[in-house]
Amino acid sequence: MVATPPPHVITWQKLPDDFPLPNGPVDSIAQPAIAAALTESLRIANRLPAHGFTCTNYGICATLNGKMVVKAPDWAYVSRITVPREEINRSYTPQLQGDIPAIVLEFLSETEGTEYSIKSTYPPGKFFFYGQILQVPNYGIFDPKTGSLELYRPENPGSPYQLQSPDRQGRFWIPELELFLGPWQGEWENLQGHWLRWWDAAENLLLWGPEQVALEQRRAEQERERAERLLAQLRAAGLEPED
DSSP states (O other), X not given: OOOOOOOOOEEOOOOOTTOOOOOOOOSOTHHHHHHHHHHHHHHHTTOSOTTOEEESSOEEEEEETTEEEEEOOSEEEESOBOSOGGGOOSEEOTTTSBOOOSEEEEEOOSSTTGGGOOOOSSSOOHHHIIIIISOOSOEEEEEXXXXXXXXXXXXXXXXXXXXXOOOTTSXXXXXXXXXXXXXXXXXXXXXXXXEEEEEOTTOOBOOOHHHHHHHHXXXXXXXXXXXXXXXXXXXXXXXXXXX
8 A cells, every 4th residue: 555645724813923934044145135236226217116115034934735835045125025025024924915926036045955955754855845835937047157147937826836947048938027137147236147137028127226327327318418519400400409
């Protein structure tokens, strides 16, 4: 006789005030910077709705067979919350407080293999928790050292994750955000390295703050030069425009 594993009973409850949260240190200064940069470009491009939020190393909860499970992904995006923002304190419980995260990202750490753990017994591994318990539609694993990005999606809701193939630019289409996500190498806030960035459907890069400022400065300079050329043409024609 083959033993049948017990079913997973999933419920959604608020995290008890005395529940100990994951509090491991990050492996490098780059990890929180990568997360902050992802959120910044969404906000600048008006791609972060007022009723949504992003979180970094913030507890996301589910109750599995009567036991609370909390994972704190390196970055996650939730498109809609259904409670006042101040009620999301210490942790976030999908279904109870809003939508399932549209995407969860983990940055490869020194603790090898934890991002790929399919352990289904308590406490479940990250890969199993995000895919089978939360049923997050997009799970990304990014290596800041090499710039490698893997994206996993289920073929159907609730089915196991399948590794996706990137496009020719190494990017992945995230339909829930209507954006491409992909690796990019360069500098942000005086840090050189590999980053994750967003592109819209027309493959326009979503800019960071300094890039947006530089773009606006270039546009202002081009407008000033255009006005000066027009003024010179008018004067050459014997016309003196009014101030």
